[in-house]
Amino acid sequence: MSKKRTAPPPQPLPGLVDAHAHTWDRQIEDEREAVLERAWATGLVAIVEVGVDVDTSLKCRAFAQADPRIHAVAGLHPHEASRLPEQRDALAAAVAGGGFVAVGEIGLDFYRNLSPPEAQVAAFEWQLGLAREHDLPVVIHSRDADEECFAILERWAGRVGRYLGPDREIGMMHCYAGDVGLAQRYLDIGFLISVPGTVTYPSNQRGQQVARTVPLARMLTETDCPYLTPVPWRGRRNEPAYVAATARFIASLRGCEADEVARETAANAARLFDFTLASGDGA
Secondary structure, three states: OOOOOOOHHHHHHOOOOEEEEOOOOOOOOHHHHHHHHHHHOEEEEEEEEEOOOOHHHHHHHHHHOOOOOOEEEEEEOHHHHHHHHHHHHHHHHHHHHOOOOOEEEEEEEOOOOOHHHHHHHHHHHHHHHHHHHHOOOOOEEEEEHHHHHHHHHHHHHHHHOOOOOOOOOOEEOOOOOHHHHHHHHHHHEEEEEEEEEHHHHHHHHHHHHHHHOOHHHHHEEOOOEEEOOOOOOOOOOHHHHHHHHHHHHHHHHHHOOOHHHHHHHHHHHHHOOOOOOOOOOOO
């Protein structure tokens, strides 16, 4: 996949948060500084950097320590779940050491099955426990595992309750790809729904219906960069600046102003991950 941007650049939209990014990825790392400069110039006020194993989680923490606009998430991706025996102690130590705003991305991926399903479930459930132990929300990956993932989270949520407080959610459904009915079930057990750039694809009618229906007060926007690039850059490497296109598209679906989408989703991210937005942005 090309590392070059396409024209035109995203139209600025002040106050945005990219709720899920991987700028440590090899597709970005060589020009990460320029990628971040474009993000801040587009109007982003925060980026949530998400790890997929111990090494990448520590990179995310280093990014956050170097820039207060960046917030780190630590976890073992379901693709890496079979590595739990060798990663468990280091991951637990990293989270206990602080500097992370959530545990993730964790969950189930029965599309690729790069780790056996039983290993995915074991890693998922252990990391849910790790999040509760340290009073952190969770960032959930679910692909081709809608009912299996929901069943695990419903049971867990039933045990732990609103452990971060009555007005704060316990997690986000990253790159949500389910239908409206499942989204409502996740809202009911204390999750936010995160809308990725795929919502801009003309064929993604289900995602567009979710973006129209989920209350803005319970929605996030994300890039999942370098993946899932929105229109009009589809086919190129994704980057945080492009979350502006996703937010503007959501606004067009809902018949509201784009700055309302930016403000509401930014406030939701700040609440979930417990960070402070720049004064006047998303407050």
